[in-house]
Amino acid sequence: MGWLLLGIVIGIGLPVQTGVNTRLRDQLGTWRASCTSFAIGSGCLLVGWGVTAPMVRPVAWAQLACQPGWLWLGGLLGVAYLTGNLLLFLRLGAVQTVLFPIAGQVLMGLLIDQFGWFQAARVPLTGWRVAGALLVMAGITLTVITPQSPRVTTQPRAWGWQLLGILLGMLSASQTAINGRLGLVLHSAVAAALISFLVGTAALALIVGLARTSTPVHHPVTPWWAWTGGFLGALYVLGNVSLMQRLGTGLTVMIVLVGLVTGSLLIDQLGWLGAPKRAVTSRQLVGLSLMLIGVAAIRLIG
Template sequence: MLAILIGLTIGVGLPIQTSINSRLRDSVGSPFVASGVSFTVGTLFLAVMTLLLEHSLWFSPQLFSSQPVWIWLGGLFGVIYLTGNILLFPKLGSVQTVIMPVLGQILMGLLVDDFGWFGSQRNPLTWVRGFGALLVLLGVICTVALSTWLANHHANAETPVTAGLWFWRLAGVFTGMLSATQTAINGHLGTVLQSSLKAALVSFFVGMVALMLIVLLSRTKLQVTTPTGQHNPWWMWIGGLLGALYVLGNVVLVPLVGTGLAVVIVLVGLMAGSLLIDQFGWLGAKRHPMTLVQVVGLVIMIAGVALIRLF
């Protein structure tokens, strides 16, 4: 039960972080700079927490030679996933940008559990767990796609056909698979380092360095402006704290329940958090009251999680 609460909590925090980083992007003018700020804040937060609780930031350098290279790449996969969503949005639209990565996350999570990849404990795929995963995906489709389709249908809006659409859809599935891979890698890294905090810190530090290189190579201008008719709220700088807690929560979660279930539980929390932000217009977001279809989709997702968890 504790694992489920952790997963749901960090899942709810993820869309809140996205909203915060989106507001930061309006002021700094670049999604890469906004993400770089977020990763830097998260890295500093995790470094302070690690020093306070474990009194050291270091680990044995022998791990670099005794452990496989992929164990240090979780943060890089996280950056690729983040950048992928930025590239996918104008090509696929908001609905498919959510659904395609979700499909990749669920698929990779189940594969990691079934084969015991990345040091994960094997949890063979049964037909009940597979059905539960399908229910979660169906719930996502109901929550995101069906409600949007119904709205467009009533408005007589048509979805434009884009050349190479399937390439971007497959790219979305691939980035989702990398996100689930990051979850598995960071979970194993926490076991190797015998510290969830240090594992989360390593992941964030790698992501921070990668984003700094992107900003430097792209020669992005560093600036902070105030959007017309708005002010810069203090909370636009704290997205990295929620991101750090998200990574830390996953590091704790994976050894407890496995990669597949961890991905699914966080996904349910993510969808619930997104609906709450739309419902109440938190953090300056435009209000979009929940519909019955979205509530039904959320219930279906919860049923899918129950099947995977109990069987």
């Protein structure tokens, strides 16, 4: 139960991080804000590794030499997911940018468990696990799509962007599995998260250097909390690595999604980070309940 609660907590932190990074983006621009966030997260993880290293099992750095190259891809997949969502938002709008990647995450999480991809522990696909995944997706749909939401677009070529959204979600679930495996190889969740962040920071620094864009300044004064996105991102990746090793990819993905939706509803209800207050509806509460029932079906029965 403790690990399930941890998954919900780190999932709640994800929309908070998004709101924080949005404020930093207004100050620095998209790519520089992302690079800054990754760099701050790398610094936090480096400090965390330095503090915890004497108290835990030594990191098995030598093991990296005989491991497959895909272990280094976690950070790059995180950058791809971030970039792809920016493109999706411009072409599909907010609702579909949430729904299609989540569908990809749930699908890929179950596939990784079923076939043991990325050397993950195999968890056979059962009817209860499928039913639980469908309940999670139904719950997310109820909470995201409201009567005021735009209809799913039927414009020509929109299906290509929708498929891209599913693919991005599958990449995100793959990142969770890869980082989880890296944590097992190194005997350290902190070291695995640190490597993922360093790779992502290097990739974003390269993009910023090649783009050479000017820095837009919309907010002359940036609040202190606008710089905490990297810290929240570090906790998110670190939590995912730890959960993956104990719950498997599929359940980790879904319990974090429950937290994500919960965090989004809390931001709307309480008006955190300057967001306009929107009352949570009974429809959204039903959706959240369906998600919790779906997770229970996978964890306790499936």
